[in-house]
Amino acid sequence: MSLDSFIKEMPKVELHVHMEGSIRPATLLKLAKRHGIEVPANDVEGLRDWYTFTDFDHFIDIYRVISRCLRTYEDIETIAREFLIGQAEQNIRYSEVTYTAFSQFYGSRLSFKGQMAAINRARTWAAKQLDTHIGLVIDIPRIIPALAGRLVAHWAVSGMDDGVCALGLGGPEVGNPPERYKAAFDLARRAGLPSVPHAGETMEPESMWGALNSLHAVRLGHGVRCLEDPALVAELRRRQIPLEVCPTSNVCLKVVPDLASHPLPKLLEEGLYVTLNSDDPPMFNTTLTAEYQKTAEAFGFDADAIEKLVFNALHASFLPDARKQEMEREMQADFKRLRTEHLGE
Numbered sequence: 001m002s003l004d005s006f007i008k009e010m011p012k013v014e015l016h017v018h019m020e021g022s023i024r025p026a027t028l029l030k031l032a033k034r035h036g037i038e039v040p041a042n043d044v045e046g047l048r049d050w051y052t053f054t055d056f057d058h059f060i061d062i063y064r065v066i067s068r069c070l071r072t073y074e075d076i077e078t079i080a081r082e083f084l085i086g087q088a089e090q091n092i093r094y095s096e097v098t099y100t101a102f103s104q105f106y107g108s109r110l111s112f113k114g115q116m117a118a119i120n121r122a123r124t125w126a127a128k129q130l131d132t133h134i135g136l137v138i139d140i141p142r143i144i145p146a147l148a149g150r151l152v153a154h155w156a157v158s159g160m161d162d163g164v165c166a167l168g169l170g171g172p173e174v175g176n177p178p179e180r181y182k183a184a185f186d187l188a189r190r191a192g193l194p195s196v197p198h199a200g201e202t203m204e205p206e207s208m209w210g211a212l213n214s215l216h217a218v219r220l221g222h223g224v225r226c227l228e229d230p231a232l233v234a235e236l237r238r239r240q241i242p243l244e245v246c247p248t249s250n251v252c253l254k255v256v257p258d259l260a261s262h263p264l265p266k267l268l269e270e271g272l273y274v275t276l277n278s279d280d281p282p283m284f285n286t287t288l289t290a291e292y293q294k295t296a297e298a299f300g301f302d303a304d305a306i307e308k309l310v311f312n313a314l315h316a317s318f319l320p321d322a323r324k325q326e327m328e329r330e331m332q333a334d335f336k337r338l339r340t341e342h343l344g345e
Contacts, residue, residue, distance in 0.1 A: 006303060006342035007292045011331045013313035014087070014095045014277055014288050016221055016244035018170075019119075020066050020103070021280025022083045025051045031069040031078070039065055053252045053283050056172070056202070062283060067103040073110060073118040080122035086281075088130035090289045093327065096196075096317060098137045098168050098221075102144060102152050112155040120163055135318055137196055139168030140184060142176035153184035157191040165318040168221065169197035169211075178210040185215040194218045194318060196244075201255060205229035208236075217241065219316060224250055224263050226272070233270055242273045242316035247295055248286040249279035259298050275313040303343055307335055 025047040032039045041047040053059055070076060087095050099119065104110045119136065126132050138156040140149040156167045167188040169181060178197055185195050198221035199211035205228050211217040212235070223243035226232045236243070247262050256262050267274050276295065278288045286294075292306055301309075314327060339345040 002342060003296055003303065003306075004293055006338050007296065007306060008289055009091060009342070010306070010310065010338055011334050012090060012092045012288055012292075012310055013317060013327075014092050015219070015242075015275050015313050015316060016246055016277035016279060017095060017097055017288070018280050019079060019083050019097050019099045020063065020070070021283055022086065023066055023079050024082065024086075024282050027079060027082055028066060028069060031071075031075055032065075034075075035069060035071050037069055039069075051283060052285060056253055059253070059280075059283065060172070063103075067107050070104050070110075071108045073114050076104065076110070076115055076118040077122050080119045081125065084122060084126035084130060084132055084134065086287075087134075088126065088132040090287060092132060092288060093331070094133045094135075094314070094317060094319065096135045096137055096165055098139050098170060100139055100141055100170065101155060102141055102148065112158070116159050116162055116164075123163060134163070135165030136163050137166045137168040138164055139170040139198075140181055142169055142171040142173070142178075142181070146180050146183060149181040149184035150187060153187045153193075157188055157193055160191065160193060164193070166194040166196045166219075169199075169215065170221070171198075173198065173201060173203035173207050178207060179214045182214045189216055196221060198222055200225040201250070202253065205232045208232055212241070219244060222246060222250070222255075224255060224267070227263050227266060227270070233272070236273075237271045240273045242275055242312065243267065244277050245274050246277045246279035247291060248284045252284045259294060262295075262298070264295060265299050273312060273316065274309065275316055276309050277313075303339060303345075 026044045029044055029047050040050040101112050101115050104115055123134055140152045153167055156164050195215045195217045196219045197211045197215050197217050200208040201222035205226055208223060208226055219242045221244045226236055245264060247264055250256050251259055276291050278286055278291055281287050296306060
C-alpha cells in the first residue's frame, strides 16, 4: 500500500499540456524518416538524448524540428492518437490540450479545417476505444504579428462546435507582451470563447496583469511568478483565477532552481486556485502521474491534498456543468475505492 500506487491509478484531469510537445522521440524519428527530414540523431536513443531539455533556446529548437516533421494531415492524426494513448495509460479522463495550428499552416500549408479533421478523427477514436476525452486550446504563438493572431482567433471561433474549448497564447514571453493580441482575444470573447494565455512563467507579474486586463484571462498558464506582487496575489485569490502550474517544466526552464524551491506550497498557502500539469512531458522527462508523485514527495502532500488538486482541474475545465457533475461522481467513487486498496483507509 502506497501513495505512489494510489497516484498512478487515480483518475486525473489535465489542463496544460501541448500536443506537439508530447511527441515521443520514436514518433519524431518515424515522421522525419517518412519525409526525409534530417534530425540531430538517426536512432531513438540518440534522439532521446537530444530531446532532453537543456535551456529555453534548445526547447525552441526542438519545437522547430517537430513543426518541420509535421507535413501531412496523417502526421497530425498520428501524433494526436499517440498523445491520447499516453493520456489513457495514466487514467487521465479528460485533457484540455494546447495545439499550435498556425505552425503547421505556416510551415506546411495545412489548412486549419484539415488539421481539425485529423485531430477529431483521433479524438472520436479515443473516446470510443480508450474512454479518454479532450478539448482543444488553439493558441497564438506570441512571435507572430497581431494580424496573424486575429486569423488564429477566427480559426478557434470556427472550431467551437468541433472540439475547440478556448483560445490560448504561447511561446516566449520576454519581448512579446499579451497586449499585442488584445484584438484577437476580444474577437474570441465576443464569440463566447474563453481566454487561457500563458503568463507569469518567465516574465514578471506585469505579464499576468496584461493577460488579465487586456486578454480577460479566465485561467493562466503557469502564473507562478505572481508571488512577486502582493496586489496580484490578492486579485487572483479574490477572483479564484485557476493557475495551470507545471513544476518540472519550471525547474527545466530555470524559473526555479530545483523542485524543493518551487512556489507550489506557497501558492496553496496563499489561497490561490492551483492545478497540476505536465506541459511538454517528453521534453522534461515527466508525465502528469510523475508530477503528482514528485510533488507529493517533495512537499509532503497526502491523499486529501492530491485529490483536491485533481478536482480543482475538473472544476476549472470548460466541460459543461452536467458533464462535470457526472465525472465528479464517477471520480469520487474511484477515489474511495483506491483509498481502501492502496492506503488502507
